[in-house]
Amino acid sequence: MRATVIHAPGDIRVEDVPGPRIVKPTDAIIRTVATCVCGSDLWPYRGLEPVGDPHPMGHEYVGVVEETGSEVTHVKPGQFVVGSFATSDNTCANCRKGWQSSCLNREFMSTCQAEYVRIPNAHGTLVATDEHPSGDLVPGLLAVSDVMGTGWYAALAAEVKPGSTAVVVGDGAVGLCGVIAAKELGAERIIAMSRHESRQKLALEFGATDIVTERGEDGVTRIKDLTGGIGADSVLECVGTAQSMRQALHSARPGGNVGFVGVPHEVAVDGQELFFSQVGLRGGPAPVRRYLPDLIDRVLSGHINPGKVFDLTLPLDQVAEGYKAMDERRAIKTLLTP
Numbered sequence: 001m002r003a004t005v006i007h008a009p010g011d012i013r014v015e016d017v018p019g020p021r022i023v024k025p026t027d028a029i030i031r032t033v034a035t036c037v038c039g040s041d042l043w044p045y046r047g048l049e050p051v052g053d054p055h056p057m058g059h060e061y062v063g064v065v066e067e068t069g070s071e072v073t074h075v076k077p078g079q080f081v082v083g084s085f086a087t088s089d090n091t092c093a094n095c096r097k098g099w100q101s102s103c104l105n106r107e108f109m110s111t112c113q114a115e116y117v118r119i120p121n122a123h124g125t126l127v128a129t130d131e132h133p134s135g136d137l138v139p140g141l142l143a144v145s146d147v148m149g150t151g152w153y154a155a156l157a158a159e160v161k162p163g164s165t166a167v168v169v170g171d172g173a174v175g176l177c178g179v180i181a182a183k184e185l186g187a188e189r190i191i192a193m194s195r196h197e198s199r200q201k202l203a204l205e206f207g208a209t210d211i212v213t214e215r216g217e218d219g220v221t222r223i224k225d226l227t228g229g230i231g232a233d234s235v236l237e238c239v240g241t242a243q244s245m246r247q248a249l250h251s252a253r254p255g256g257n258v259g260f261v262g263v264p265h266e267v268a269v270d271g272q273e274l275f276f277s278q279v280g281l282r283g284g285p286a287p288v289r290r291y292l293p294d295l296i297d298r299v300l301s302g303h304i305n306p307g308k309v310f311d312l313t314l315p316l317d318q319v320a321e322g323y324k325a326m327d328e329r330r331a332i333k334t335l336l337t338p
């Protein structure tokens, strides 16, 4: 089969590799219907994370079940399924509490930009739709497998509530999905921090009420201006840099909350500053599996359309261009069709 392999920073190739096989009875093999390039894939692509030996890429997927291990009874060959970037058995103590991304048997997906994918913990990870969705719904369902689920978690972690004011730091796909989540959870005011026109437009379409283009302390000052001088109830940090985290923490009011879902790179939080700010802080890999049934329903009913974050669609063979376009910020997010 064809699969994406990274060889070095900036060197992404599609290669012929052996197809995946069932390894454990809890595995399933899916034929990928759509996969995509994640903002976090750009860390090794940009050389900001070591690449090491050539290895496959990708952790977002929707597909059709090809084969199941003997212990997988929840989904059947031929069904269309959505999963999560973190696989989970959905039965351990952490899963039962709703924290499937900390499943005691968790395995992170890492081979999804390919024609076929092995899904560990398939029984607890995959959710099948009643029927095969029409093509126009596939991007939205693909978004649910990571960016929409992550934006949803950011909003919940930031405790967005009806009538509240939410700030979204980051205008990548996760940040834009965070705007959708804040709207769905009832935020009355949603301030998107973005300096890119196409992304501002999409944020407004998704429900943002204000756009702040300033960054750093200037951005914080603008947020304070817009929130009666005290800061926002909820801040969704969707980048993962030292600057974005500082911006998020300083934008929340005392008693407010920051949900952080950008994987932190060289982020340090000052304990004493956090103590006196009285800001609540929670983040991590989103427990997407917890939200899948609900988010799948919202997409299939046409209530939300997070698939709009994909502004570039390419065949898998052109995956290198998909990375390049995102690296150069010509594309928000690249959808790949095997």
Ligand SMILES: [Zn+2]
Binding pocket: 088, 089, 090, 091, 092, 093, 094, 095, 096, 100, 102, 103, 104, 105, 106
């Ligand atoms: Zn578990």
